[in-house]
Amino acid sequence: MTRDSGVRAERLVTSGTFSLDGETFDVDNNVWLVGDDDEVLIVDAAHDAPAIAAAVAGRRVTAIVCTHGHDDHIGAAPALADATGAPVLLHPADRELWDTVHPGRKPDGELRDGQPLLVAGVEARVLHTPGHTWGACSLHVPFLDAVFSGDTLFHGGPGATGRSYSDHPTILASIRRRLLTLPGGTVVHTGHGPDTTIAAERPNVPTV
Structure with a gap:
């Protein structure tokens, strides 16, 4: 498949709240649609299902990756x-967090390290990058020279680890071993805020 195939990453920003450890904050989230004019994979279904479904615009959804x-x-x-018929995929180490939000409704499948996910003829590879949460994963799409980092790596450095189910040394190890080893030009599509690159973030991730 060539670069003019139409495979791309589309960003939709949705707004809502984040609640954990008895506190609630207003947040804007990046929702990513990876694919072409026929089918897409959704990275993070944040806040607003109708808005995301509208962005899908009738394309087949292969999976909803959390x-x-x-x-x-x-x-x-x-x-x-329910709206798209696509399976929801989550790493099992985050099942406890899931169950507090959606009791009685299981994810449809599990994410595992190294797992390939196909969309529009392109492979995305799951990277287990714990630290922000125990089950946090990133999604590397070599065809797009991109990685979708969730809240593991941001423009400016690592994601937060000050709350339950997180650990600072673990997120640093994940970033250094799994993300910073990617080519420097890899674009980092984050869960919140602007894009960055692997090369730009290497100086922002301490070794200890």
Whole structure:
């Protein structure tokens, strides 16, 4: 498949709240649609299922990938799955977080490290990158020279680890071993805020 195939990453920003450890914050989330004019894979179903479905615009949805189990990244997943018929995929280490948001509704499948996901003839590979949560995953799409990092890596450095189900040394190890080893020109499509690149973030990730 050539670069003019139409495979691309589309960003939709949705707004809502994030709640954990007894606190609630207003947040804007990046929802990513990866694919072409016929089918897409959704990375993080945040806040607004109707808005995401409208962005899908009738294309076949191959999967709804949850980069982690925080409520702002999975809140719209069941409704979006019902609307599109696509399976919701989550790493099993984040099942406890999922169950607090969607009791009685299981994810449809599990993410595992190294798992390939196909969309529009292009392979996306799951990278288990724990630290922000125990089940946090990133999605590497070599064809697009891109990685979808969820809340693991942002413009400016690592994601937050000050709350339950997180650990700072673990996220640093994940980033250094799984993300910073990608080519420097790899674009990092984040869960919140602007894009960055692997090369730009290497100086922002301490070794200890």
